[in-house]
Each structure stands twice: as structure tokens, then as C-alpha cells.
Amino acid sequence: MKILDWYILKRYLFTFFMMLLLFIPIGITVNLAEKIGKLLENEVPLKEIVIFYLNFTVYFAYLLFPLFLFLSVIWFTSKLANNTEVIAFLSSGVSFSRFLRPYIIGASITGGLALFLGMYLAPIASKGFNEFEYKYLHPNRKTTQDVNVFRQINDNEFIYVSSFDINNKQGINFTLEHIEDNKLKYKISAKTIKYIAKDTTYRLVDYVKRTVGNLEDELVFERSKDTLFPFDVEDLTPVIYIAEILPYSELSKFIEKEEKRGSSNIGRYELVLYRKWSLPVSVFILTIIAVAVSSIKRRGGMGVNLAIGICIAMVFVFFDKIFGVLAEQSNFPSFIAVWFPNMVFGILAFYLLRNAKR
Template sequence: MKILDWYILKRYLFTFLMMLLLFIPIGITVNLAEKIGKILENKVPFGEVALYYLNFTIYFANLLFPIFLFLSVIWFTSKLANNTEIVAFLSSGVSFSRFLRPYIIGATIVSLFAMILGFYLAPIASQGFNEFTYKYLKSARHQDPGQNIFRQINDTDLIFVSSFDKIQKTGYNFTLEHIEGNELTYKMFANSIRYSEADSTYKLFNYYKRTITDNGDIIEAQRQLDTVLPFDLEDLMPVNYIAETKPYSELVEFIDKEKARGSSNIGRYEIVKYKKWSLPVSVFILTIIAVAVSSIKRRGGMGFNLAFGITTAMVYVFFDKVFGVLAEQSDFSPIIAAWLPNLVFGILAIFLLYNAKR
């Protein structure tokens, strides 16, 4: 690798790191100023607060690092252009494609880091971040109960609750149907079902069971029944962020399992899976756009380039969020929702790169 490559690569990585180190403390300060009342009110131990902000750092770095990278590349490349360094590089016989090579090497390094972060570290941080949020920072009135939950938990059993309260771990109007072949063998009812963490059992209130046999139906009824049932608590009410907390291999297995159960949240889970791949690719696209725009010396200096960068970053985030919500709440394809922003900005990158070479 030549001096030019090392010079640009070091600036690429160093500026990106400085951008992260600059904005993450600002994000922590703003979040702490907003949440300090809840933290003090709930008397949260200092160790848990420190762990929360460590998870907060990883969680939001994973979400926003392409934008930080984009702005950092525009920043240092604009400085190179204003100092006429890029003109000197190109005047020495270096082609624009050759000039772009250290940027692509830097993007490859950052992309590999993004994959490690998204596949392994971010899920751990997401779980800690969300658990702390729901435990200490969200009031009970903001934790709405699930409504009309119907799930196939295995090949033979289906469950239904009209509503489920995550705080009380209680479901209402519970039904379990056991089907073998195409025939219903028994059906259980209860006015309410409550999960007991102490022994991992369920309490059924006003329990009623009807078993269908060749000799007639067998009826069983009790005011209260403590029993073990063939499903987990998350089967009654999986948390919205559960896909974010799973490493990639576990996420794939989880989605396959949820598809077999007929879950209505498949779009939400699949968008998380596809973004683990689309996010590293966006590093290359945003890098090329940043270089193509900021490598030209302009009369307005860095101001125009930074304004363009911030506007482009906001549009990218807008596309990403809008299509993500569409995939979660409609039949819109999750794979299209995850990759469409990259496709649109990839076309923009090719156009801008072509003009920059000219």
C-alpha cells in the first residue's frame, strides 16, 4: 500500500472514530437529562445505570454509524479539496478510481466491524437497553396489553387469549386446543391465566376442560388449577423488540419457528434480519456518495458539502424508517423494505461518481 493509501485510510478511520466519540457522549448527556427523573424516582442502582449507558452506546452506534461515517467522510474529504490536496493527487497522474481505492479499503474495514456489531454485539446491547427501559423508564400505562393473541405453539396445540398484561403476566379468556390429525381431542378454557416465575407454572382461574372420546365427552372443572403447559411466557406475548436481541443464527431459527406458528409479527422480525446485511452494504454506498460530492473544491467551501451531507443523511433515514414501518405493519415485503434505500442511493452513488470522474 502506497503513501497515498495510508494517508487517506488513516484520515478515513480516524475521522470516523472521532465523530463517534464526539456524538456518543452528546447522546448520553441528552438521554440522561431526559431520564434522570425516572432513574432517581425508581432508585436505580448505579451499576445498572452504568451498564444501561454502555448498552445505550452500542445500541445507537449500531443504528446510526452509517450516518456518522457519511458525515465524517464528507468532512475530511472536503478539507482535502479545500487544501487543494485532491487536485495535487489527480494532477500527478492518479486516476479518480485509484484515488477512491483507500476509501473502499476503509469502507471494507468498517463494514466488517458493522457485521460483527450487528450479528453479535448489538443484540446483547439491545436486550439490556430495552429491559432497563421497560423496567425503570416506562410507566405501566405505556405498556399496553396485547389484544386477541392467537398462536400455534407446536404441531398439535393452539392457544388464544383476548388480552395479555405484560406487567401482571396475566392473560384473559384463555383457550388451548389440542388437535391430532384433523380432530380436536380436547379443549381447555380459563377466565384468566397467570404465569408464576417462582416455579415456572401457570395458574388457571375458573378452569374448564372438555376431552372428546369415542365414549362421549369428559368434562373437568376447577376454580383454580396450578399446572405446567407446553409453551413459554413469550408465546403468550412476545415483546416487540425480541428479534433485536437475538444473534443472527438464533434469529433465523426464531423466524422459522414463528412462521410455523403463524405469527403476525413476521414482517417485524424479518426486517431486523435483512438489515443486518443491508447496513454493511450501505457503508460502501454512502462512502462513494460522500467522496463524489466532497472531492470537488467549491466556492462555498465545506458549508455546501456539509449541508448536502446532512440533507442526504436525513433522506436516507426517512426512507429507511418509512419502509421499515411498512414492512412491520402491512404486507409490504421486508426484503424490499430493507434493501430499497440502498438501491435508490446506490443509483445516486453511480450517477454522482460518474460526474465526479468527468
Template sequence: MKILDWYILKRYLLTFLMMLLLFIPIGITVDLAEKVGKIIENKAPFGEVTAYYLDFTVYFANLLFPLFLFLSVIWFTSKLANNTEIVAFLSSGVSFSRFLRPYLIGATIVAIIALVLGMYLAPIASQGFNEFKYEYLKKNKKIQKTRDVYQQINDNDYIYVSSFIPERKVGQNFTYEHFEGNELKYKIFADNIRYIEKDSSYRLTSYIKRSFENGIETVVKERRKDTIFRFEIEDLTPVEYVAETKSYGELLKFIEAEKRRGSPNIGRYEVVKLKKWSLPVSIFILTIIAVAVSSVKRRGGMGVNLAFGIAIAMIYVFFDKIFGVMAEQSNFSPIIAVWFPNIIFGILAIYLLQNAKR
């Protein structure tokens, strides 16, 4: 049986690799054809364009890993079925569960690669990919909230700016409130706040501080005041894709900090975190579905299996996107949003596997 295991495992991994090598250049070509005008118009350096497409390759591969694998398994398993090789295997006394084993070994190898890619490599690629996109392809598009920014810095401190300019690190109409329990201890006002990067301080203009102690109010006013706060001003309004650019450990710390600040984007960050685990699981589910669908020789041949596989892949992507957007834009549970497609397709995988065994 080791010969059978190696034969199927080798076909599993090589077909998946060939699928990546086929579709990634196609993806790069389509993307370049669409964006070459803006790249030339905005005079993007050749080195940065090259780095962008290297990052694009990792970003694209990580995003569509399970679907590439799904189509590759359907492809080579359908060929085995059309050549009656599967019938020969099963007729020799091999059970369908035993026949499935090398597929699951292959899925384990790919899932480990996907896990490492998602945890550590994809965030690096995502940062380069998004920075290039907003620098040269979407020059005037806002990627941060810049109006009426209100954040909880920690358990006791809250800040507010009516407008914020990320490039200059300047906020207008700044307010800082410090509470102890439910009691307001002091409140700081300023017409604007500017982050001084050289010494990590803040410059407040038209500074007013109102302190409250034992029912007595004290007011201090200064035309300009340099001081230190325990935050960096650009952290108050993180860019839309910030969660995608952090490794798993950094992402956990970032989410905890954003929860303390009362960020409205927690759903989006939780979706990114949970998908790092759900994607490797989907590889097993889609592998089982692909084997169950394509292991039977059909009158229409490989084309029928591929058509059915593409339909399932499109439905999976539809569920994944719809529920992901729901979690990002509403109070819908991120756990349900991320895992619901895997649960539905996991049930489908069990059903198809039982039918295939019969």
C-alpha cells in the first residue's frame, strides 16, 4: 500500500503546485493589464512594482489556497477515475477510507504550509501589497477615519479629535479626559495637537486643563505646551488593512489594545484572526469533497466533475465573503461568520463521503 500512498500523495502535491504555477502568473497578468496605466501615470519605480508583484503572489496564493487545492484534487482524481485506476484500487480490497488516507496526508502538509504562511509570511506581503496600492493606485482614497475620532486609550483615559491629518500627525479640537472610577479627575482641551517625532512628545496649542479635586475646580491655561502621552497619534486611527499586516502574536496584542480603546473595528480584526485558523481546516473539508465528487467515473467525464467543483467553489467563496462583510460591518458574531462556511461544507463533505463509500 505504500506504493499507492506515494503515488496519490505525489500527484496531490504536484498537481497543486502546477495549479499555483498556472494561475498565479495569470492573476499577475490580469492585474498588471488592469493597473499598468495608473502605474505609469503615477511613475511607480520599477523596483517597487517588482516588489509589489512578489507581495501580490504571496497575498494571492494565501487568499485562494483552498480553492486552488480543491480544483487540483478534482482534476487529478477525475483522471484517476477516467482511467479506471480507482476502480482497480477499490476492487483489490482497499476500503474507500484507506484510499482517502494519502489525500489527508497531503492535506495536512498543505494545511501546515497555509498556517505558517497565514501567521507570518502573508502579513509581511500584505503590508507591502497594500502600501503600494494606496501609494500609487488609490492616491486620494481615505484609508483611515479622519473625522470625529473618539478612542478609549486605557481603562481610565479617553481622547477625542474633531479632525485628523495622518500625513502631518496633527489633530484639531483635541480633548483628553482622565477618570478614576466614575469620577472625572481632569480634562484637557487644545485647539490642535501635533506629534513631535524627534522626542516622542506632543505639542498642544491653546492648552487648557481643568482639574477637579474635592469639589474644587482648578483651571490652567497656556498658549503652547509640550507634553508626553502614552499613545502615538497615528495609532488612534489605524489604517483599514492594519490587522492583515500583523503576525499572529502581534495581532492578538493589537486586538486587546483596540478593545481597551473601544475601537469600532473589532469585528474586522477578529475576522482576520479567526481566518488564520479556519483556512487550514477548510483545506481538509474541500479535499474530502473533491475526492467524493470526482472519484466516480461519469458519462460527461472530467468536465462534469470540474463544472461541479467550480460551482461548489463559487458557493464557498460567496458564503465566506457575505458572512465576513456582515461581521466587519455589523454586530454579527465573527466566530459564526468565519466558521459557518466550514460547518456547512463540513456537513456536505460527510454526506458526499458516505455516498461515495456506498
């Protein structure tokens, strides 16, 4: 690398990490000030609070990774432009594409970091963060679906529970239907189903099994019956943040299994999966937009560039949130919901880059 590359790359990485170091303590302080009452009320051990805020640091950094990067690039590039350094670089015969090269190298480094965070560290941090939140801060908030649970547990069997208490591991109005070649072979129903942890069995109360015959059906009644089923309680009612706490490979397998079971939360799970790849791409797109916007020396100075950058960042967040909610609450494709903001801002980046070169 030449002196220009090192100069810009060091400023790129230094400003980004300084932005993280400045804003993360602010985020921790605001979060602690908001929740200090509940922490003291529940007498949370200091060790768990420290671990929680370590997880919060990773969770917070990953969540706002693109925005921190975008604002840091605008900040230091605006300083270069304000000090007439960009004009000096370009006047020396350096093309704008050549000027952009260290930014792309910096985006590759930070994009790789974002990919590593999303694949491995963020799921671990998210697990600790969410478990702490639901244990100490929101103990009465539901962590699972507990009404009208319908699941396909294998190729031939479907189960339904009208309500399920995850704490007692007990469900009401349980039914299991076994279907082969689109024909019902037998149906099991019970007033309640309860998981017995020590035996890893399920206890059915008011058990009824109806076997469909050619001429007549066979009925079996039992007051109480302990039996085995090919599913776990966690499979029956996974926690609502399950997708956030699984590494990429496990999440892919989980989604595949949930699709076979007919889960209604596939859109939510796929959003988390696709964002692990879209976030590193966003790093490149936002870097190009930031350079194109802030490399021009404006009459209003750095403030104008920062104002433009903040507006663009807010629009990006708006698009991301709107399409994310749309995919979660409807049949809108998750892939499009995740990648549409990148496509729109990729076009914007191309347009701004062409104008900046001119």
C-alpha cells in the first residue's frame, strides 16, 4: 500500500472503533439508568449484571453496526474535505476510484468483522441478553407461543394444543393425528398433556385413541397414560427469540425443520438468517454513499455533510424496519424484505458515486 492508502485506512478504522467506544458506554449508561430500579428490586447479583452488559455491548454494537460505520466515515471524510485534503489528493492525479480503494479495503475488514459477529458472537450475546431480560426485567412477559399451538412433528403426524404453560410444561386439549396417503389412520386426544422430565415421557389425562378401520373405528379409553412422543417441549414451543441465539448452521437446520412442521414464524426466522449476509453488504454500500456525500467541500462545512448522512441513515433504518415487520406479519418474502433496502441504497450509491467522480 502507498502512503495515501495507509493514511485513509487508519483514519477509517480508528474513527469507526472510536465511535463504538464512545457510543457503547452511552448506551450502557442509558440502559442502566432505565433498569436500575428493577435490578435493585430483584437483587440481581453483580456478576450477572456485569455479564449482561458484556453481552449488551456485543448485542448493541452488532445491532447498530452499519450506522456507526456510516457516521464515522462521513465524519472523517468530511474533515478531509473541509481541510482541502480531498482536493489535494485528486489534484495530484489520483482518480476518484483510486481514492476510494482504501475505503473498500476498510469496508472489507469491517464487513468481515460484521460477518463474524453475526455468525458466532452475536448469537451467544443475544442468548445471554434475552435470558437476563426475561428472567429479571420482564419475568411476566411471554417467551413462547402458549395459545393454539399447531405443529407437524414428522412427515405423518400433526399435534395441536389449545394452550400451553411453559413453566409447568403442561398443555390443554391435546390432539395428535397420524395421516398416511392423505388418510387419517388414528387420532389421539387428551384433556391435558404434561411433560415428565425425570422419565422424559408425557402424561395424558382422559386419554382417547381412535383407530380408523375399514368398516368401523376402534376406540381406546384410559384415565391416565404415560407415553413417548418424537418431540421435545422446546420443539413444541420454542422461545420467541430462538432465531437470534442460534449460530448460522444451526439456524439453517432449525428453519428447515420448522418449515416441515408448518411453523407460522418462518418469516421471523428467515429475517435473522438473511441479515447475517446482508449486513456485511450494507457495510460496502453505506461506505460508498458516505464517501460520495462527504468528499465534497460544502459551504456549511462538516455540519451539512453530517445532516445529510443522518437523514440517509434514518431512511435506511426506516426501510429496514418497515420491510422487516412486513415479512414477520404477512406472507411477504423475507429474502426481499432483507435485501430490498440494500438494492435501493445500492442504486443510490452508484448514482452518487458517478456524480462524485464528475
